[in-house]
Amino acid sequence: MEFKPNYVDAVYNLTNGKINGGLSDGPMSEIVFHEGVTPPEESAVQAELSSLIAAWEAQEYARTRKPLYPDIRDQLDDLYKEGAFSASMTAKIKKVKDDNPKG
Incomplete structure (x- = not known):
């Protein structure tokens, strides 16, 4: 989750x-619940929100790292060039490259 x-x-x-609408900070009265859905108790919402925030905060390092990594295509190309793929994967990649050479 980015945000x-x-x-x-x-x-x-x-x-x-099973909801529609609602403001990011509540209240529950702004949320439209699908038919047959019982709105959760406020205490349950607060407990779930605390849990979600704790999980999100625990992943701060991952959000910080993400834009710093080289592009995944560059990573995969390097692995291919260094011979780090299995023989079958190397053959598949080689076929694509051979069938579609650089101009």
């Missing part, structure tokens, strides 16, 4: 996504 979880994210999780 810090909010109130609506917590309600969404608790209702299996």
Whole structure:
């Protein structure tokens, strides 16, 4: 998740996504629940939100690293060139390169 979880994210999780609308910081009265869906208790929403935020905060290092890594295509091309793929994967990649040479 790229953005810090909010109130609506917590309600969404608790209702299996069976909601429409809502403000990012609540209140529950702004959320439209699908027919037959009982709105969760406020205490459940707050507990879920705390859990979502804790999980999001624990991944800060991953969000920081993501834009710093080389492009995945460059990583894969390097692995191919260094012979790090299995023989069958190397053959598949070689076929694509051979069938579509650089201009």
